Amino acid sequence: MNILVINAGSSSLKYQLLNPETQEVLAKGLCERIGIDGKFTYKAPGKQTIDAVDVAMPTHSEAIKAVLDALVDPQNGVISSMKEIDAVGHRVVHGSETFACSVKIDEKVMAALEECIPLAPLHNPANITGIKACEAVMGKDVPQVAVFDTAFHQTMPPVAYTYALPYEYYTEDKVRRYGFHGTSHKYVSQRAAALLGKPAASLKLISCHLGNGSSITAIDGGKSVDTSMGFTPLAGLPMGTRSGDLDAGILEYLMNKHGMDINEMLNVLNKKSGVLGISGVSSDFRDLEAAAKQGNARAQLAIDVFEYNVRKLIGAYAAAMGGVDAIIFTAGVGENSPAMRLRMTAGLEFMGVKVDPEKNDCRGKEIDVSAEGATVRTLVIPTNEELMIALDTAELAK
Numbered sequence: 001m002n003i004l005v006i007n008a009g010s011s012s013l014k015y016q017l018l019n020p021e022t023q024e025v026l027a028k029g030l031c032e033r034i035g036i037d038g039k040f041t042y043k044a045p046g047k048q049t050i051d052a053v054d055v056a057m058p059t060h061s062e063a064i065k066a067v068l069d070a071l072v073d074p075q076n077g078v079i080s081s082m083k084e085i086d087a088v089g090h091r092v093v094h095g096s097e098t099f100a101c102s103v104k105i106d107e108k109v110m111a112a113l114e115e116c117i118p119l120a121p122l123h124n125p126a127n128i129t130g131i132k133a134c135e136a137v138m139g140k141d142v143p144q145v146a147v148f149d150t151a152f153h154q155t156m157p158p159v160a161y162t163y164a165l166p167y168e169y170y171t172e173d174k175v176r177r178y179g180f181h182g183t184s185h186k187y188v189s190q191r192a193a194a195l196l197g198k199p200a201a202s203l204k205l206i207s208c209h210l211g212n213g214s215s216i217t218a219i220d221g222g223k224s225v226d227t228s229m230g231f232t233p234l235a236g237l238p239m240g241t242r243s244g245d246l247d248a249g250i251l252e253y254l255m256n257k258h259g260m261d262i263n264e265m266l267n268v269l270n271k272k273s274g275v276l277g278i279s280g281v282s283s284d285f286r287d288l289e290a291a292a293k294q295g296n297a298r299a300q301l302a303i304d305v306f307e308y309n310v311r312k313l314i315g316a317y318a319a320a321m322g323g324v325d326a327i328i329f330t331a332g333v334g335e336n337s338p339a340m341r342l343r344m345t346a347g348l349e350f351m352g353v354k355v356d357p358e359k360n361d362c363r364g365k366e367i368d369v370s371a372e373g374a375t376v377r378t379l380v381i382p383t384n385e386e387l388m389i390a391l392d393t394a395e396l397a398k
């Protein structure tokens with residue numbers, strides 16, 4: 001079975017063709033600058049890599065066509081015809097309270113997706129465009145599935161998702177914590193259960209997805225019970241360029257002081273804050289570590305603030321669940337920075353966390369890095385959102 005996984009943005013489209021049974025990735029790549037000057041990349045093991053500029057891609061439909069042409073190309077392709085694509089899985093950012101799991105797309109689902117647009121005005125329209133483009137190019141017979149970033153968190157109890165605002169803002173306007181990165185948290189929690197050789201239903205896990213965007217999720221019995229991102233992905237931890245949680249009173253103060261309107265303020269919070277804002281150096285933790293080593297105090301402070309907040313949330317979620325069996329580190333930082341993993345877990349010895357520095361000295365592989373005597377395991381699990389999307393898609397397309 002071959003599943004085409006699509007992650008459509010407003011001017012980009014990431015794709016991967018994979019076999020969910022063997023987990024083999026047949027080909028992957030990226031269409032960028034859709035509607036501008038079209039850039040197309042394609043990589044398949046044993047085939048020639050394509051890195052083309054000025055590819056005519058006025059809309060997402062031409063981008064999908066370029067992907068399919070490359071996949072079926074007689075020399076460089078990996079399938080002989082489009083018929084070998086059994087289904088398409090789409091990453092959709094927001095499913096509101098309507099979607100608590102992945103769904104096969106039909107007209108009713110499309111209508112419900114449109115209704116979710118006000119909750120994710122930047123992301124959902126692009127996801128819908130991607131779905132429509134696939135249908136236009138591949139026809140109605142190829143099943144399409146929507147896999148939501150928010151769905152895994154729909155199991156959160158009201159106590160975790162309710163904001164202390166007038167209650168009508170929830171009932172009338174749907175303002176609540178939704179959480180994001182759900183596909184990643186779900187995938188790594190399932191892998192953690194496999195790695196520990198225990199059923200997910202018996203485990204309390206804290207999943208730390210730490211990349212350019214970061215979130216932490218408390219997973220009790222296989223279900224998300226709390227997560228750090230909120231109504232939008234701006235909440236929770238400080239991130240590469242996003243502020244994370246802050247006192248809402250700061251907005252009024254800064255907007256008045258600097259004559260900013262709400263859009264300018266949001267631009268600061270989304271694009272100029274986080275570790276970039278604190279350090280003034282970079283949003284990339286590799287640059288920050290290098291700068292800190294050279295004695296840059298603000299780079300060091302940015303790293304310290306990030307690590308402190310991760311540690312604090314781990315403690316909070318252990319308290320929220322009344323215990324924890326394992327802490328999972330995933331995504332760019334979580335998978336690749338042994339030094340940050342060590343520092344983020346230092347000080348958690350009181351709750352049974354103990355990391356073995358030698359085992360921890362690894363990157364991008366699935367491993368239990370706990371030291372002897374640890375009563376809470378520390379796991380490194382590379383995330384694989386595309387595989388999770390393909391698995392859900394294959395299941396629903398059957």
Ligand code: AMP
Pocket residue numbers: 210211212213240283284285286331332333336337
């Ligand atoms: P992601 O959003 O999951 O792709 O993660 C991207 C981020 O991971 C980058 O911005 C880096 O800050 C971080 N990252 C990747 N590799 C390393 C590394 N070896 N050490 C520290 N941070 C890393």
